[in-house]
Amino acid sequence: MKLNRLLIPALLLYAGFQAEASRPGEPIQPIAPPQEINLAKSELGKKLYFDPRLSKSGFISCNSCHNLSMGGTDNLKTSIGHGWAQGPINAPTVLNSSLNIAQFWDGRAADLKEQAGGPIANPSEMGFTHELAISTLEGIPGYVREFELVFGSPAVDIDKVTEAIAEFEKTLVTPNSPFDQWLLGDDDALSAKELAGYELFKLSGCIACHNGPAMGGNSFQKMGLVAPYETENAAEGLAGLTGIDADRFKFKVPTLRNVELTYPYFHDGEAETLAEAVDVMGRLQLGRTFSPEETEQIVAYLKSLTGDQPSFALPILPPSTDQTPRPNPFGN
Numbered sequence: 001m002k003l004n005r006l007l008i009p010a011l012l013l014y015a016g017f018q019a020e021a022s023r024p025g026e027p028i029q030p031i032a033p034p035q036e037i038n039l040a041k042s043e044l045g046k047k048l049y050f051d052p053r054l055s056k057s058g059f060i061s062c063n064s065c066h067n068l069s070m071g072g073t074d075n076l077k078t079s080i081g082h083g084w085a086q087g088p089i090n091a092p093t094v095l096n097s098s099l100n101i102a103q104f105w106d107g108r109a110a111d112l113k114e115q116a117g118g119p120i121a122n123p124s125e126m127g128f129t130h131e132l133a134i135s136t137l138e139g140i141p142g143y144v145r146e147f148e149l150v151f152g153s154p155a156v157d158i159d160k161v162t163e164a165i166a167e168f169e170k171t172l173v174t175p176n177s178p179f180d181q182w183l184l185g186d187d188d189a190l191s192a193k194e195l196a197g198y199e200l201f202k203l204s205g206c207i208a209c210h211n212g213p214a215m216g217g218n219s220f221q222k223m224g225l226v227a228p229y230e231t232e233n234a235a236e237g238l239a240g241l242t243g244i245d246a247d248r249f250k251f252k253v254p255t256l257r258n259v260e261l262t263y264p265y266f267h268d269g270e271a272e273t274l275a276e277a278v279d280v281m282g283r284l285q286l287g288r289t290f291s292p293e294e295t296e297q298i299v300a301y302l303k304s305l306t307g308d309q310p311s312f313a314l315p316i317l318p319p320s321t322d323q324t325p326r327p328n329p330f331g332n
Helices: 038-049 110-121 130-138 141-151 156-168 177-184 190-205 274-287 291-301
Strands: 221-224 249-251
Touching: 038 141, 110 130, 110 156, 130 141, 130 156, 141 156, 177 190, 177 274, 190 291, 274 291
Parallel strands: none
Antiparallel strands: 221 249
């Protein structure tokens, strides 16, 4: 009997596994193309996203850690920032991030706009201050003209900068994965192995947390629910914000969209492969040890979640002036 694929239940419990989803019951849905984008604002945001002059060194851009040629991340356990400092946590993908309930692993930014300002002023990331970043942009005539065209005023401020970057990031969705094609009725879009992996994914309880169009990003869950997760990473998750001990090691559930591209996995980047991630999640979150064949099937299914990657002409950035700070990746 064929499944009614557009009415997939979003919450399947395994051995008493209780989800804490913020939006429980949300079905898996195909990724939709971006809607209602302000094209002029997005084009400005694209330039800012790729512009390393928003960093103190003139060497690091948003794309450095969220590389759009690499699944929207950098494939490092933790990113390298200003002064070659190693970051404290794995960089999550920017792809489909507009579908997240909040931004960052601990949800400390409510939306993309708030998130965009964080790395610029973080001394271990882009290493600038908002004031110095704005001063740099104000000294580039091409940017001043574009801000006036987009916002109706030549004044440049961090609110406009983050609004433009967020508008561009809203376009970074990845529709048309093989799984999406299958959800929309193409019975030949998935192989027998991928379909078997999808059945295991559902019946084992993975769908309890990985649901909704992004297959994640819409709830916070404890890492190590059935058995403790051992890591040397100091990140505390939600507890770092709430101060509540029960929130320790609760992190935003990552999206599984394009997951074959976004290795290594988990907040500490300790799982190097999808097979390793599936094994750890099975044992520590579900209390289940998958056989090698089952792991292979689930991995095959997860690879079917890779959608069309963002494709566009690279932006030509406005030229610097004689007064624009020059790149100095080795300086302070």
